[in-house]
Structure formats: C-alpha cells, structure tokens
Amino acid sequence: MKSNTTHTTPAGGNVFADLGFSPEEAAKLKAHSDMVIQTKLKLAKSVSDWITEQDLKQEQAAAIFNTSRPRVSDLVNGKIGKFTIDALLSMLAATGQTAELNIRR
Incomplete structure (x- = not known):
C-alpha cells in the first residue's frame, strides 16, 4: 500500500x-514538546556518558539499571522517544547522579 504525503x-x-x-x-504545545525533548536529551546524555566513563558493556549497564541490553542500546543510540523522563531519571539515579529542576518565569 502506497501513501501520498500531502x-x-x-x-x-x-x-x-x-x-x-x-x-x-x-x-x-510546541514549547511543551521542545521542553520534554531537551530534558530527555540531557538525561540520556548524562547516563550514556556515565556508561562510557565507567567503561561498561551494555550488558553490565543493563544489570545496573535493571533493564535489558537492547534497552541500553536504545539509550546510547539516542532513541529517546522510547523512554519516559521517569525511566531516564531512574537510570540517572542508579549512576549516583542527581537531577535538579529549575523553573524560569
């Protein structure tokens, strides 16, 4: 089946x-979407950088995060759409890092 992009x-x-x-x-809606994407990117990068710094294999990281190796692969390959902010925060916490929320007006 072929679809046409209009x-x-x-x-x-x-x-x-x-x-x-x-x-x-x-x-x-766009501002909210942009904020969520940027938050996920920052969290994913922090966790991914930690995995690299610790010289961990994906299997080892998966055990630390109590998840699967393919899930860690998605993380390190930047597939942030597959993660909630909550899941990324849990992974970040498992690394010993913390996150801080800043509210600007």
Whole structure:
C-alpha cells in the first residue's frame, strides 16, 4: 500500500499549527514538546556518558539499571522517544547522579 504525503512540516516548524490548533495553543504545545525533548536529551546524555566513563558493556549497564541490553542500546543510540523522563531519571539515579529542576518565569 502506497501513501501520498500531502504536507511536510519544515524543520523548526510547528506541527501543531499544521494540525489546525490555534496559534496560541500550537505555541504552548510546541514549547511543551521542545521542553520534554531537551530534558530527555540531557538525561540520556548524562547516563550514556556515565556508561562510557565507567567503561561498561551494555550488558553490565543493563544489570545496573535493571533493564535489558537492547534497552541500553536504545539509550546510547539516542532513541529517546522510547523512554519516559521517569525511566531516564531512574537510570540517572542508579549512576549516583542527581537531577535538579529549575523553573524560569
């Protein structure tokens, strides 16, 4: 079955606006999405860097994080969409690191 693409949102564009949300709602949704992505990226990088610094094999890291080796592979390969912030925070805690939440107005 072949599908036809009728519209592509450019990089940096707002897919929520393209989906028909009001400009205000689209901006809020995009800001939230961007915040979640950046948070996941920072957490995943910290955990992945720790694995590298400790010179661990993925199997060893999986045992520390109480997860599977393929899950660690997803982490080190940057597949952050497969992880919740909570899961990443749990992995970070297992490394002995902590996270700090900053709220800006």
